[in-house]
């Protein structure tokens with residue numbers, strides 16, 4: 111009796127599900143025909159189900175990510191080679207940020223750096239893929255739950271005007287966090303030369319010295335901040351930002367970057 115009463119609903123339910131599946135499939139086919147899916151890195155055609163990248167690019171991207179690293183400077187380091195939680199390179203150095211998380215390493219001609227450079231040169235549609243990598247690094251970090259504000263490393267207003275966007279802010283907007291908000295109260299008050307043009311680590315430090323400041327009514331006092339940037343090379347920029355935030359009263363300053371350069375040759 112009950113079966114007779116319920117069966118039309120089951121049949122109707124199955125039919126509706128099948129109908130929905132067929133409609134979705136048809137829509138995907140039309141979509142694929144009109145707007146064929148392409149790899150967001152190399153523009154090769156891919157299946158809808160390939161999630162933005164072709165198999166080759168996924169493979170190359172994975173080769174740039176993963177691996178143990180020093181939680182203070184982000185460079186490759188075996189977890190067994192850390193002394194008091196940091197690598198030998200960090201011993202005795204004045205590093206103003208407390209810990210760092212990275213998605214991968216920056217090695218020339220590899221997929222991750224190529225994607226980051228393209229992202230900086232206008233291909234902002236890569237934000238989803240790079241955001242995915244940044245979120246994975248964030249989830250794997252030891253400080254994710256301590257963050258109260260994400261602070262993108264600021265560009266000078268003239269550079270932002272020229273580029274049209276701040277890539278660190280675009281990236282920060284892709285971060286998924288239960289409570290932390292984005293704050294742009296850290297500003298670059300001096301136009302600095304491009305860091306890659308600097309001939310030495312000392313020149314990089316001098317180039318960004320005093321280049322940052324906080325807005326008058328900032329919210330940093332007593333807060334745990336996570337700086338967001340695309341690439342860390344010597345760390346001079348992140349260090350100067352962290353120093354400025356600590357001087358403004360920030361409690362802890364962490365850093366999240368897509369890639370860390372300056373690895374020792376294997």
Ligand SMILES: [Zn+2]
Nearest residue numbers: 149152164167
């Ligand atoms: Zn590809």
Ligand SMILES: [Zn+2]
Nearest residue numbers: 180183197200
């Ligand atoms: Zn280190």
